[in-house]
Amino acid sequence: MERLKLKIQPVFWLFIVVAVVFRQGYFATMYSIAVLLHEAAHYFAADKLFYRCKEIRLDLFGAVLYGDFQDVNGSDRIKIALAGPLANLCLCLVCLALWWVFPDSYYYTEVFFTANLTMACVNLLPCYPLDGGRILTGLFEKKLGAKALAVTKWCTVFVSVAVFCIFVVSLFTSAKLFGLGLFAIGLFSGAFVKGRQTYERAFIKDRRFFLKKGMEKKILVFDKSSKLSDVVKRMQGNFMYCLEVMDSDMKVIARYDIAQLEHIIVTVPLTTALGEIDYSKLTAVG
Secondary structure: OOOOEEEEOHHHHHHHHHHHHOOOHHHHHHHHHHHHHHHHHHHHHHHHOOOOEEEEEEEOOEEEEEEOOOOOOHHHHHHHHHHHHHHHHHHHHHHHHHHHHOHHHHHHHHHHHHHHHHHHHHHOOOOOOOHHHHHHHHHHHHHHHHHHHHHHHHHHHHHHHHHHHHHHHHOOOOOOOHHHHHHHHHHHHHOOOOOOOOOOOHHHHHHHHHHOOOOEEEEEEEEOOOEHHHHHHHOOOOEEEEEEEEOOOOOEEEEEOHHHHHHHHHHOOOOOEHHHOOHHHHHHHO
């Protein structure tokens, strides 16, 4: 597990100050805790699946987990995205249990319960880049492939327009849900967020930088049916990696040193099975 950094943007402190001035400091604190626990759940799920996580960035609109997630496959995408809302729902259940055992605790935890329930419900909307949109993309990927993200973004447009229509209707009532209008605009903008589908190879340059200070070498061993993306997921931390590929009889059928493995990662599609890689042809073309 790599060390995760927490970066707090200046605008977040402004949010806290404004909340305190308007006597909403407790609400702001409970909301911030719910947001951080939501992102922490994403982090533990991603780390468990061997994705490299870098930092949690806290700003005015919540928190975001940053890392190397550009090559997350369908099932992993769903698991990581679900972790956040499920954590919030579990915290809601904890609050309900606490109220049942200690009824007076309701007055101190109601805000925390509401913050977690809101986080879970909003993030489960089928809109990109919310968790629900990532889950929907993961579900579509098996049948639609690269078109899955485009379909999810069309769903985002549909939901955002529907929410905005509710806002317009509210203007003719006593409710006037101005916040809902801003939320709809935010959802709509998500349809134009660029989703990268290819893995960033920057980690190779990172390793060469740390090589100046000395690095350990590790050998990864995989079955020939494993995909190249499985290898990349295991390449975490400041190490230099070699690769051995084995057949069903546990015999080594291919060995790649550090330079060869990095060359393969850069030039071969990450969905390729390790047994299908012919390095002699690869170097001839390269």
